Amino acid sequence: MIENKKMPKSLYAKSANELLGAVGLEKSFQGKQLYKWLNSGVVDFNEMTNLPLHVRDTLITSMGSPLSSKVIETQEDGTDATKLAIELFDGLIVEAVILSDENGRKTACLSSQVGCAMGCAFCRTGTMGLMRNLTEYEIVEQFIHIIQIAPETSHIVFMGMGEPLHNRENVFKAIEHLHHPDGLNISLRRMTMSTCGLIPGILALAELNIPIRLAVSLTTADENQRDLLMPINRRYGLDELKKALLHYQNIMKKRFTLEYVMLSDENMSEYHAKKLAQFVRNLDVIVNLIPYNSAAELSFRRPNTKEILKFTRLLNSLGVPYTKRMSKGQSINGACGQLATQYEED
Numbered sequence: 001m002i003e004n005k006k007m008p009k010s011l012y013a014k015s016a017n018e019l020l021g022a023v024g025l026e027k028s029f030q031g032k033q034l035y036k037w038l039n040s041g042v043v044d045f046n047e048m049t050n051l052p053l054h055v056r057d058t059l060i061t062s063m064g065s066p067l068s069s070k071v072i073e074t075q076e077d078g079t080d081a082t083k084l085a086i087e088l089f090d091g092l093i094v095e096a097v098i099l100s101d102e103n104g105r106k107t108a109c110l111s112s113q114v115g116c117a118m119g120c121a122f123c124r125t126g127t128m129g130l131m132r133n134l135t136e137y138e139i140v141e142q143f144i145h146i147i148q149i150a151p152e153t154s155h156i157v158f159m160g161m162g163e164p165l166h167n168r169e170n171v172f173k174a175i176e177h178l179h180h181p182d183g184l185n186i187s188l189r190r191m192t193m194s195t196c197g198l199i200p201g202i203l204a205l206a207e208l209n210i211p212i213r214l215a216v217s218l219t220t221a222d223e224n225q226r227d228l229l230m231p232i233n234r235r236y237g238l239d240e241l242k243k244a245l246l247h248y249q250n251i252m253k254k255r256f257t258l259e260y261v262m263l264s265d266e267n268m269s270e271y272h273a274k275k276l277a278q279f280v281r282n283l284d285v286i287v288n289l290i291p292y293n294s295a296a297e298l299s300f301r302r303p304n305t306k307e308i309l310k311f312t313r314l315l316n317s318l319g320v321p322y323t324k325r326m327s328k329g330q331s332i333n334g335a336c337g338q339l340a341t342q343y344e345e346d
Contacts, residue, residue, distance in 0.1 A: 009089050010068035010137040011038055012144065013177045023059065030055065039183040041147045043067055069141050074149070084145055088114070088138060092131060094161055096142040098150050107155040108146045110139055112171050113162025118196050121229045122219070122261055124295040125161045133167040139174035143184065156186055159194040159215070165201025172204075175212065188212050194259065199236045199244045206251040214256040215288065216245065220267045221275035229267075238279065245283060255284045260322075262308065263292050264301040273314035280320055287315070287322040 005024045008014075011034070014022060019038075020031035030051060037048040043066055045051075045059045059066075072093070073085040080100035087093050097109040115128035142160075147153055156178065158164040164171045171193075178186045192213040195201060205214065220226050226233040236244075248256070258280065262268055280287065289312070292302045303311075308324070315322050 005062070007062045010135075010141060011063075011066035012068075012140045013135075013137040013174060016182075025055065035183065038066055038144075039180075041144060041151060043144065043148070067141050067144065069138060069145070071145050071148075082149060084142075084149075086142060086145060088134075094134065094138075094142070096146060096160055098146050098153065105155065106150045106153040107157055108143050108153050109157050109160050110142045111160030111162055112139060112158055112164040112167045116162045117166060118163045119231045120196060120217070120219075122263060122292060122298060122300050124297060127295075127297050128161075130162075130166075133170060134162070136170045136173035136177065139171060140177050140184075143178060154186070155190045155192075157192040157194065157215075159192070163196055163198060164193050165195045165198040165204075168201045168204060172208070172210070175210065192257075196230055196232045197236055197241045198232065199240060202244050202248055206248045209251070211252065211254070213254075214248065214252075215259050216241075216256065217259045217261070218276075218279070218287075219259070219261045219263075220272060221279040222267075222272065225267065242279060242283070245285075249284055255286060258283075258285050258287045259290060260287050261290045261292055262303050262311065264303040264307060266300065268303060268307055268311040270314055273311060273318055273320070276315070277318035277320050285321070287320055289322050289324045291324075 008022050011019060011022065014035075016031040016035035017028075019025065019034050020028060023034075025031055025034070033050050034048065037051075042048060045056045045063075045066070048056060068089040069086050071084050072087045075083045082098040084096045084098070085093055086096060092114045094111040094114055096111055099107045099109060101107070111134065113133050114131040116123070116125045117130035119126045143153070143156065158171060175188070175191065178184050178191070179188050188211050192215055193205070194215040194217065196217045202214070202216070205212070217230070218226075219229055221238060223233070223238050226238065233241075245256070260267075260276070276287065289308070291308065292300050294300075294302055312322065312324070
């Protein structure tokens with residue numbers, strides 16, 4: 001092993017061959033050994049017992065940990081959700097969430113950016129603005145932190161802080177690493193990408209034929225209202241978005257999801273139901289109805305049961321296929337649209 005070699009910040013999102021050069025290993029098979037340990041969730045060099053002792057000692061001395069980030073807080077609530085606050089190498093903080101469904105299946109909700117530039121009016125993360133993109137290894141490390149707590153985690157959703165397709169180069173690299181059959185081996189069909197409607201990213205998913213699930217945040221099919229609620233609509237309007245989704249559908253040949261955040265007295269009238277029915281026509285899609293999750297900084301209200309029932313009846317009468325998401329993690333600000341971190345200025 002090369003002494004006094006400058007080590008990388010992280011050993012994640014690297015192939016076995018890349019690890020060889022990154023840490024100056026002496027023999028090629030040691031790169032494969034290190035790669036296997038890292039992707040089995042082992043984060044303590046001392047536990048990598050088939051690496052020579054002097055290699056482990058050098059790694060401990062020069063890096064301390066293969067991770068560039070650390071979990072500084074975990075919060076749990078009574079809805080099978082655990083939120084992790086993760087401090088990055090530069091002191092910035094992102095949040096990731098572990099979600100469990102009624103069958104015990106665990107899903108990792110990962111962030112792609114520190115903050116977000118999209119400015120959706122109903123999303124708490126948007127109040128932060130964009131601080132920076134996450135690197136591919138910072139995205140992968142969130143999953144590594146999660147499997148320390150829940151090693152059986154089998155699914156991934158890119159629905160945490162940030163707009164994944166605004167950082168698509170790093171997100172796509174992270175997906176490649178998370179999926180690699182010799183590594184973490186998460187099926188692409190067990191991953192979901194959420195986007196506010198960033199059309200170049202949607203087209204890139206189709207062009208690269210990445211068969212992960214796609215979820216597009218719509219929230220309203222009224223053009224003027226979407227301009228106000230989701231500023232991305234001023235750049236990529238509903239007609240252009242639907243054209244891109246039809247193209248995606250024709251290439252990928254698979255159903256996708258439209259996420260509809262239900263806002264009391266905002267987007268749940270008969271008019272809104274008819275506009276939604278018009279938008280979904282000719283799309284192989286299911287609408288995911290998400291009751292708004294309250295945030296102290298925002299003035300929107302969560303609809304009550306009566307409002308939701310009235311809206312779903314309207315959708316039934318119009319033939320709109322939908323499902324209702326029961327949000328988890330609300331009490332710890334870990335539900336959809338609630339992730340945000342606070343910083344004290346120097």
